[in-house]
Structures are given as structure tokens and as C-alpha cells.
Amino acid sequence: MNKFLKIKSAVLFLLLAPFLCAYAWLFSPPDGLDFSASTRVDQVHLLVDECWVDQSGKRHVNQEIFRSVRDVINRAEKFILIDMFLINNFCYTAAEGYYPLSDELTSWLVAKKRDMPDIEIIFISDPVNTIYGAVESPHFAAMTKAGVKVVLTDLDKLSDSNPLYSFPWRLLVRPLGTGPGFLMPNPMGEGRISMRSFLKLLNLKANHRKVVISEKEVMALSANSHSGSSAHWNTALHVKGAGMALMWQSERAVLAFSGMKDIPVPVFHEKPGGRFNLEVLTEEKVRDRVVELLNTLEPDGRVDLSMFYFSDHRVIDALIQAHKRGSYVRVILDTNKDAFGWEKNGMPNRQTAARLRDYRIPVRWVETHGEQFHVKMLYVEQPSGVATLLTGSANYTRRNLGNYNAESCLALTGSVDSEVMAKQRKTFERWWNNQGGRGYTSDYRIYADENILRIFMEWFQETSGFSSF
Numbered sequence: 001m002n003k004f005l006k007i008k009s010a011v012l013f014l015l016l017a018p019f020l021c022a023y024a025w026l027f028s029p030p031d032g033l034d035f036s037a038s039t040r041v042d043q044v045h046l047l048v049d050e051c052w053v054d055q056s057g058k059r060h061v062n063q064e065i066f067r068s069v070r071d072v073i074n075r076a077e078k079f080i081l082i083d084m085f086l087i088n089n090f091c092y093t094a095a096e097g098y099y100p101l102s103d104e105l106t107s108w109l110v111a112k113k114r115d116m117p118d119i120e121i122i123f124i125s126d127p128v129n130t131i132y133g134a135v136e137s138p139h140f141a142a143m144t145k146a147g148v149k150v151v152l153t154d155l156d157k158l159s160d161s162n163p164l165y166s167f168p169w170r171l172l173v174r175p176l177g178t179g180p181g182f183l184m185p186n187p188m189g190e191g192r193i194s195m196r197s198f199l200k201l202l203n204l205k206a207n208h209r210k211v212v213i214s215e216k217e218v219m220a221l222s223a224n225s226h227s228g229s230s231a232h233w234n235t236a237l238h239v240k241g242a243g244m245a246l247m248w249q250s251e252r253a254v255l256a257f258s259g260m261k262d263i264p265v266p267v268f269h270e271k272p273g274g275r276f277n278l279e280v281l282t283e284e285k286v287r288d289r290v291v292e293l294l295n296t297l298e299p300d301g302r303v304d305l306s307m308f309y310f311s312d313h314r315v316i317d318a319l320i321q322a323h324k325r326g327s328y329v330r331v332i333l334d335t336n337k338d339a340f341g342w343e344k345n346g347m348p349n350r351q352t353a354a355r356l357r358d359y360r361i362p363v364r365w366v367e368t369h370g371e372q373f374h375v376k377m378l379y380v381e382q383p384s385g386v387a388t389l390l391t392g393s394a395n396y397t398r399r400n401l402g403n404y405n406a407e408s409c410l411a412l413t414g415s416v417d418s419e420v421m422a423k424q425r426k427t428f429e430r431w432w433n434n435q436g437g438r439g440y441t442s443d444y445r446i447y448a449d450e451n452i453l454r455i456f457m458e459w460f461q462e463t464s465g466f467s468s469f
Contacts, residue, residue, distance in 0.1 A: 035281070069221075299383075330364075
């Protein structure tokens, strides 16, 4: 099966290569994306949001991430920047474990600006929150009224993952702009939207970052400030005292290509140095680092991968090779079945899992109950006692790791004995072994899908860009 897929990948590449090369030259990523830089830090915490349902059917939610976001906002005195993909109440229904997270974050920022009028607050987000100009965002309106600078990412500046659609769209539809309308149903809520906005949505690109920066602290999250996602599983790294300037440098690029004028020059309270090496990684630099970590892993090393979407061919191959060299590899995946009340078809994870199982790599599924296992976390441990923990916004797919979406992650390297690395191992073991009598994960066979047609469809979508993952 794997040889069959590789042959088809090569044939498709040869057919499309001339067109794709010319198109990539015309629409390359803006300056400042595909960023990597490092510093030394000492104060780092891993934050975890998780769910489980007990034997009586009651949902339990344990969340740490947005409590820390609120604390970062409260402690800031001069500067706050938040880059957040989702902030809306689309697909939100008040239910056990869910709460109006978008409203809460908006209220925190509005109150901060009211109490400290001189503080600089910038909120970067994605136009999906306005259905690409078709509806007004009450959250953006409230922030703007309070004096928060709201910047919507200019997605047209990003490279196109699906040029066979985006090329004619750029020529024929983009000049018409976007705006309110009634021809198409709103795919994310009530009401109707314009055909122009619906056609822009089909480019399937995003500023997918989830970043929080103050002059004192920085966070990289897998979590969105989206009310409908408020019960999702997620992880984040929270760093104090260093890393803010590097993350700001990567975010400044988004502000620049999105047209912000008079970009501020914040002063950060940095004290670099400490036990850990911290890397700020965006877009394709995330993939480069992941592949490097796996390719340089020595025999008897350890890999724990927890992922919402996993389909990137280079990462899959590197993971398989690490396993072949004798490393202990385990993978926890979302079943890709739950999406805000709709049931999905399991792509791409069930097809990726089938490939991993061909090589006897252990895979377990997270038992979700309407929410999503939205984690994007890699832990790589060398036999020498040095480990790297990488988390943030990026799924391991072509769209997320190929300079198409805007993405941001932090990678932390240090001793396996450190508290943050120990928490990762404890968290992964709890999920893998269903510790404490809690039903977190299930066996591979429960959701296995080895249908050859669906394997081919997943491969085609990942390779061609005709996909939403």
C-alpha cells in the first residue's frame, strides 16, 4: 500500500510541477513568515485542557489554559498582543463543559483598556470570524470601541494550498470583494451570506495562530478563544521572562502584510538565560524542526505524539524511520468524527493510523463526546536524557506545515527530569493508560478504517490541496 501511494504521489507531482512552480513563484509567502529563532529561558509551564466522561455518563472538564491567558492580561502594564484564529459564538450551545469563552476574552481586554487607557493592546485575528466580510463581529466591535487595535489578517497575501481553485478565484472573483448578502446559507450559523464571501471561504486558508504576548510573558496555544470549542482538549506553553521579543518579531510580520500602519515598538522585560532552550517556530520551520527531531533521534529514544490532524507525508515518514531505528513511538489521535454537532468521515487520521499500523506503531484514539482532541503536541526524548517538547497551533498536515496557513509553535529543549517534561509524560501516560478509572482513549481497532478507496481519497486531498484539513 505504501509503495502504491508513493508511485501515485510521484505521478501527480510530475503532472502538476510546471504549473505549481510558476504559481508558487507568483504567490510566495510574505516576508517574515517561515520564522525561527531561539533563546534561553528558565520559567516555563505546560498547560493542559482535557475532558472525560465517567461511568455515569457525566462529562468532566479540567482546564488550565485560559486561566493563564487571563493572568497574563491582568499582569500586563504596557503591552498586550493576542493573535487568535477563532473568536466568535458560531456553533455554540450552552451545555455541560461549554461556556461563552469568546465573550469572556473580549470582556477581559475591554476591561483592561478601560482600567489602563495607556496600555497598547493589539488583537490579530482571521476574517473567518466575520464569514469573510459577510457579517459583523460583535467581539471586534466591542474591542474597537474600547480602543483595542483589531487587525484582520490579509489572507490573500498567503500562498494558496489549492491553486487549481485559487488561481481562477484570484482572477475572476477577488476583484469583486466581499460583503453582506443572501444567496448562500451561513456555513457556521444562522442567516445567509453573499456568494462572494462563500467563494472566498473555499480558498481554505487561515491565520491559524494562537499566541499571547505581554511585555513580561508569552504563550503559544493549541486552543482557540471560541465558545463552541471551549470544551476541547488542548495544550499550551507559558513562558515568563524571555521569548517575548522573538514571538513579537514573528507577529510583526503579520501586522505588516495585513496593512497596519504605525506598528509600535514595545519594550520587553527580558532576562534571557536558564535551563531550557526555547525556539519560536512558524509555518514550514515547524515541519523542519519536527523532521529534524525525529531524524536525529537515536535508538532507544522515545516519541509521544498527540495530534488533532496528522497527514503530512514527511513527518509520517520520519516517524516511521525513528520507529524502525528502535525508538519507542506512540501516537494518540483524534478520531476526526466530531465537528460542532456534525459527524465527519474520519479523514485524515484514520488513514494515517492505518499506515502507521503497517509498521506496528501503537496508535490509540481519544474518546470524544462532541468535543475535539484539539492537541498538537510532540515530545521527543533522547537516551542521553535530553528532551524536546513542541506545541502550538500547527497540525501536522501539508496545509499547516507548508507555508500556506499562518502558524506558530514553541519548542522547549531541556532535561527529562525537569517539571515541564515530567508533566508531559504524566499527561500522556494518563491518556494512554486511562489512569484513575477515566476513559480517555480506546484501542486502534475501535475506529480503524483500512478501506482502500478512502485511503486513496485522503492521500489525494493531502497531496493536491483539495482538502479542509
